[in-house]
Every structure is written in structure tokens, then in C-alpha cells.
Amino acid sequence: MIARLKFKDGFWQGVTWSRPDNPPPALCSRCSGPLDEVPLMFWRENGSAASFCDTCVEQAISEIA
Numbered sequence: 001m002i003a004r005l006k007f008k009d010g011f012w013q014g015v016t017w018s019r020p021d022n023p024p025p026a027l028c029s030r031c032s033g034p035l036d037e038v039p040l041m042f043w044r045e046n047g048s049a050a051s052f053c054d055t056c057v058e059q060a061i062s063e064i065a
Helices: 054-060
Strands: 005-007 040-043 049-052 061-064
Touching: 049 054, 054 061
Parallel strands: none
Antiparallel strands: 005 061, 040 049
16 A cells, blocks of 8 residues: 655754764654654655654654555
């Protein structure tokens, strides 16, 4: 199954991305809080990553299709 997520306006402006040569973040990239067991993670083409806790994901997603 493929889910398409639509994020609320401004969500990506507050995201802290890891350096491309570092492992994925160990804290939420929005609130700096602890991550859940299976966090939502994104990677850019350059290898930088962002991880999100469930609370930030729930607040940020406006639509799932």
C-alpha cells in the first residue's frame, strides 16, 4: 500500500535535517523530543534525514490519501 501524505503549510520550515554523512536523528526533527518505536522518517537525495515522533506527525498531517 502506498500512502500519500499532505502536510500542513509551514511544517517543513521548522524541520532540522541531519548531516548527509551522519546516521538518522535520534530525536524528533520538529520538537526534539524522544522518538517512538517506529518513527516516520524522510531522506533527501543528498542523504540527510529527518525523523518525527507520533505527536508531531499527528499535528502536521492534514490529509492521508
